[in-house]
Amino acid sequence: METPFIEFRNVSKRFGERTVLENVNLQIYEGQVTTIIGLSGSGKSVLLKHIIGLMKPDEGAILFRGKPLSTMKKREMETFLVRISYMFQDNALFDSMTVHENISLPLRETTNLGKAEIDRRVMARIEQTELGEAAHRYPSELSGGMQKRVALARALVVDPQIVLFDEPTSGQDPLRKNAILSMIAQYQRKFGFTAIMVSHEIPDVFFISNRILALYDRKIVFQGTPRELEKFEHSFKDEVIRSMEGLRDELTGLYSKRQFILNHAQLIRKADGETYSVVVFTLEGLGAIIATFGHDAAQEAIKAMGMFVIKHFDAIGGFSTRRSTNEFVTVLPYSDQEDAESILKDFILDLQSSGIPGIYAGDRRPTDADRSVEITVLAGITQGQPNEEIDSILDAAKNRQKEIARLWCDGRR
Amino acid sequence: MMPDEHRRKFSEGEPGRPLGAYLTGPFAVSGRSVIRWIRNSGASVIFFFLAFLKIFRTKQFSKIVQQVYYIGARSSMIIMLVGLFTGMVLGLQMYSALVNFGAQGYLGTLVALSLIRELGPVLAAIMITARAGSAITAEIGIQRISEQVDALATMRIDPLRYLISPRIAAAIISFPVLTAMFDLVGILGGYISGVLIMGANSGTYLFRVQSSVEMKDITHGFIKAVVFAVVVSTICCFQGYFAHMRTDSHGAKAVGLATTSAVVLSCVFILLSDYIVTSLLI
Numbered sequence: 198m199e200t201p202f203i204e205f206r207n208v209s210k211r212f213g214e215r216t217v218l219e220n221v222n223l224q225i226y227e228g229q230v231t232t233i234i235g236l237s238g239s240g241k242s243v244l245l246k247h248i249i250g251l252m253k254p255d256e257g258a259i260l261f262r263g264k265p266l267s268t269m270k271k272r273e274m275e276t277f278l279v280r281i282s283y284m285f286q287d288n289a290l291f292d293s294m295t296v297h298e299n300i301s302l303p304l305r306e307t308t309n310l311g312k313a314e315i316d317r318r319v320m321a322r323i324e325q326t327e328l329g330e331a332a333h334r335y336p337s338e339l340s341g342g343m344q345k346r347v348a349l350a351r352a353l354v355v356d357p358q359i360v361l362f363d364e365p366t367s368g369q370d371p372l373r374k375n376a377i378l379s380m381i382a383q384y385q386r387k388f389g390f391t392a393i394m395v396s397h398e399i400p401d402v403f404f405i406s407n408r409i410l411a412l413y414d415r416k417i418v419f420q421g422t423p424r425e426l427e428k429f430e431h432s433f434k435d436e437v438i439r440s441m442e443g444l445r446d447e448l449t450g451l452y453s454k455r456q457f458i459l460n461h462a463q464l465i466r467k468a469d470g471e472t473y474s475v476v477v478f479t480l481e482g483l484g485a486i487i488a489t490f491g492h493d494a495a496q497e498a499i500k501a502m503g504m505f506v507i508k509h510f511d512a513i514g515g516f517s518t519r520r521s522t523n524e525f526v527t528v529l530p531y532s533d534q535e536d537a538e539s540i541l542k543d544f545i546l547d548l549q550s551s552g553i554p555g556i557y558a559g560d561r562r563p564t565d566a567d568r569s570v571e572i573t574v575l576a577g578i579t580q581g582q583p584n585e586e587i588d589s590i591l592d593a594a595k596n597r598q599k600e601i602a603r604l605w606c607d608g609r610r
Numbered sequence: 611m612m613p614d615e616h617r618r619k620f621s622e623g624e625p626g627r628p629l630g631a632y633l634t635g636p637f638a639v640s641g642r643s644v645i646r647w648i649r650n651s652g653a654s655v656i657f658f659f660l661a662f663l664k665i666f667r668t669k670q671f672s673k674i675v676q677q678v679y680y681i682g683a684r685s686s687m688i689i690m691l692v693g694l695f696t697g698m699v700l701g702l703q704m705y706s707a708l709v710n711f712g713a714q715g716y717l718g719t720l721v722a723l724s725l726i727r728e729l730g731p732v733l734a735a736i737m738i739t740a741r742a743g744s745a746i747t748a749e750i751g752i753q754r755i756s757e758q759v760d761a762l763a764t765m766r767i768d769p770l771r772y773l774i775s776p777r778i779a780a781a782i783i784s785f786p787v788l789t790a791m792f793d794l795v796g797i798l799g800g801y802i803s804g805v806l807i808m809g810a811n812s813g814t815y816l817f818r819v820q821s822s823v824e825m826k827d828i829t830h831g832f833i834k835a836v837v838f839a840v841v842v843s844t845i846c847c848f849q850g851y852f853a854h855m856r857t858d859s860h861g862a863k864a865v866g867l868a869t870t871s872a873v874v875l876s877c878v879f880i881l882l883s884d885y886i887v888t889s890l891l892i
Contacts, residue, residue, distance in 0.1 A: 289761035
């Protein structure tokens with residue numbers, strides 16, 4: 198069995214009379230995005246601060262690759278800490294320094310790199326986080342989203358192996374929240390670091406996380422994949438997940454997955470024996486949009502697609518949700534395959550003629566080919582069976598996907 | 611009242627609180643304060659030594675120069691202004707007193723010695739505390755409550771080395787220079803009021819200044835300035851650095867109270883250490 202990268206064994210932490218963590222056991226694996234979820238004030242940030250050594254447990258042990266941190270010599274501990282970066286909830290940027298100075302600080306103070314090399318590395322991160330115009334501005338002159346990106350750039354500039362994110366999306370609007378999560382996921386894939394994140398953003402974090410840790414009543418009550426969490430039965434789910442997950446997805450306005458499943462169950466109960474169809478849409482080309490126009494533009498595309506789905510299918514009694522970052526699912530009640538195909542035809546015609554206004558995507562290729570990105574919309578239809586599990590119906594629809602529209606986006610925003 | 615009831619009331623006081631607590635209460639409160647004071651004093655001394663040792667690490671020079679600019683160069687105007695008026699007041703008062711005995715020729719001696727031995731180091735230190743010390747506490751306190759100090763630790767940047775050592779070094783460099791500036795401008799102030807305004811003899815004033823001041827006086831003044839630099843910078847940095855651990859308030863209010871404490875404690879300790887140093891040097 199794989200040795201956990203970081204492991205907590207019976208860790209307890211108290212502040213005076215108040216116990217925040219009690220016999221916490223958890224495992225974090227290398228190269229994954231692990232998200233810790235829990236109610237506000239439940240000790241998630243305290244847990245993160247134990248990993249980076251800002252706090253020490255009262256009881257129990259924290260292990261790195263099987264070795265307790267408490268038994269590490271000073272040099273070993275240094276080597277361990279070198280690998281970690283921490284992104285604070287409130288960014289913790291130095292307000293008397295410019296963006297460039299903030300990002301270069303760890304390199305200036307902890308390495309012997311020359312000025313030119315530091316500049317090169319800092320500018321590379323500034324470009325990657327789309328902060329080029331803000332390089333010489335002060336944090337107080339930037340928007341909340343830009344400040345988050347500065348904090349992210351500063352965390353990544355030392356090429357860490359582990360990055361701890363303490364509520365990286367707090368205080369952001371839905372579009373920006375998803376843009377930041379998308380950025381974290383993209384950098385995690387690109388640089389291969391292990392990401393450990395504290396977040397309340399359900400379901401958005403599920404789309405980018407490999408593992409979820411649920412902190413509830415001072416203990417870790419669940420560890421597993423987001424899919425496994427769906428089947429987890431515990432009061433944590435009622436009290437925490439349902440309180441965080443709204444009725445509708447903040448970004449797209451589509452139903453939350455839980456609400457979608459409830460609607461589906463209700464449909465099967467109400468329309469016993471009646472047919473219904475399921476359509477799975479996939480928006481392809483988000484990576485190219487991110488590379489050319491940035492994360493905000495990609496989230497605009499997802500948002501616009503969600504709104505387009507609502508406009509077309511909610512009006513005729515359908516209900517939809519987002520299955521993953523770029524996958525949308527719609528159930529069309531009382532429609533067989535033929536009806537669904539006919540409804541989809543209207544959808545395709547409208548999509549091609551209207552395009553996606555948020556990112557200026559349309560069916561005509563722009564004249565400036567260098568600044569245009571191709572987006573493809575795939576769709577697959579299947580007829581739902583009353584006794585069949587929703588997941589297998591969705592998988593069947595996905596297997597039947599074919600291209601229904603191709604749009605070109607010129608990124609004027 | 612029944613004797614049993616009387617005995618119970620006497621021994622218990624209010625429900626849940628024994629009468630003994632009322633008797634020992636004031637002692638407990640003052641005892642706790644003394645223990646806290648001793649603990650903080652010990653912590654401040656350790657804090658100073660740890661930060662002082664880190665002055666001599668690499669990559670400190672530019673930060674020290676920057677702090678010399680903030681603590682030293684930017685305080686020079688206010689130091690000169692206060693020095694000038696202190697000297698002028700001394701000149702007026704001394705002249706008025708000496709003229710009664712026909713001893714106005716000693717004006718230069720009195721002005722120079724009182725400035726160089728006592729007033730220069732003490733008033734310069736108090737003025738630097740008011741201008742730079744309070745700013746140091748507020749700046750470090752804000753950095754502490756906004757997690758910037760924690761951020762340094764997570765970046766493997768020692769907060770003591772990065773934030774505190776340069777300020778202590780800059781104070782040790784700046785205080786003697788500013789004190790010297792205060793003394794010089796003060797002597798000039800005494801000349802303006804005593805000689806130019808009140809009519810004392812110019813040559814006598816300058817001769818007395820030159821002949822009465824010994825190297826020992828200047829050295830003692832500088833020793834005091836260095837001691838005050840250590841006291842002020844340690845107190846101001848310590849108060850800011852541990853602003854988040856105050857038990858009387860939190861957040862911005864804690865920074866405000868830390869700044870007030872820093873200024874008050876610095877002034878008290880300047881006068882206290884002045885007495886101790888003077889008694890050792892005299």
